[in-house]
Amino acid sequence: MQTEVRGGEPWRTLSEFCAYLARLNMKSTANSAIPKTVDEYLAAVPEPQRTTLKKVRAVIHSVLPAEAAERISYRMPVIKYKGMLVGYAAFSDHCSLFGMSSTLLGPFQEELKKYSTSKGTIRFPVDKPLPAALIRKLVKHAIARKDTKAKK
Numbered sequence: 418m419q420t421e422v423r424g425g426e427p428w429r430t431l432s433e434f435c436a437y438l439a440r441l442n443m444k445s446t447a448n449s450a451i452p453k454t455v456d457e458y459l460a461a462v463p464e465p466q467r468t469t470l471k472k473v474r475a476v477i478h479s480v481l482p483a484e485a486a487e488r489i490s491y492r493m494p495v496i497k498y499k500g501m502l503v504g505y506a507a508f509s510d511h512c513s514l515f516g517m518s519s520t521l522l523g524p525f526q527e528e529l530k531k532y533s534t535s536k537g538t539i540r541f542p543v544d545k546p547l548p549a550a551l552i553r554k555l556v557k558h559a560i561a562r563k564d565t566k567a568k569k
Contacts, residue, residue, distance in 0.1 A: 455487050455494040465544040466507035470494075473505050473514065476552040482560065496556075499563040503556055511540045514547060516559060525555060 452458035455474070459467055477496060478487075485498040493515075495504035501517035516522060516537040522529060528551055533540040539555075541547050 451492060452489055455489060458489060458492075458494055462507045466512055469512050469541075469543060469546045470505055470507055472546040472549075473512070473552060476546075476549045477503065477505075477556050480553050480556050480560070498560060499567050502559050502563065507543070510543065512543055512546070514539045514541070514552070514555070516555070518559065518562065522555075524558065525551070528554075 450457075452461060459470060459474075462470060474494065481496065482498060485496055485502065487494060487496055489495070490497075490501070491504065493504050493506040495515075495517070496502040503517060504515040506513050506515070511533070518537060522534055522537060522539070529539060532547070539547065546552075
């Protein structure tokens with residue numbers, strides 16, 4: 418079942434969608450090396466996106482459990498905690514926070530009204546990160562969902 422079609426690109430799963438976004442993200446750096454670490458990824462990101470993503474990263478890290486791990490997946494930084502938790506990336510005209518589950522945005526629809534969103538993705542200006550309090554809520558919610566799922 419296709420869930421979304423944009424620019425002639427169908428994707429059936431969130432993983433396919435993330436892979437599509439990663440391809441878009443890396444088109445401008447197609448001839449450069451694929452980053453192996455988040456620090457390498459951020460070093461390759463131009464300003465003001467780099468500063469914005471560093472702020473997002475710091476807020477995410479402030480609420481992560483010790484077992485969480487940061488890595489590159491889909492050519493972008495992601496946090497793993499009992500599976501994929503969240504990811505973030507820079508694009509030429511926006512930055513994005515990706516919930517690696519389509520349920521991430523549900524309880525926060527009112528707070529996210531001023532942002533461009535789609536099923537698990539929040540887009541925000543390159544020079545203005547999401548509010549720290551909102552990022553903390555989103556990540557804590559995603560962690561709680563993973564913990565609940567793991568107990569079942």
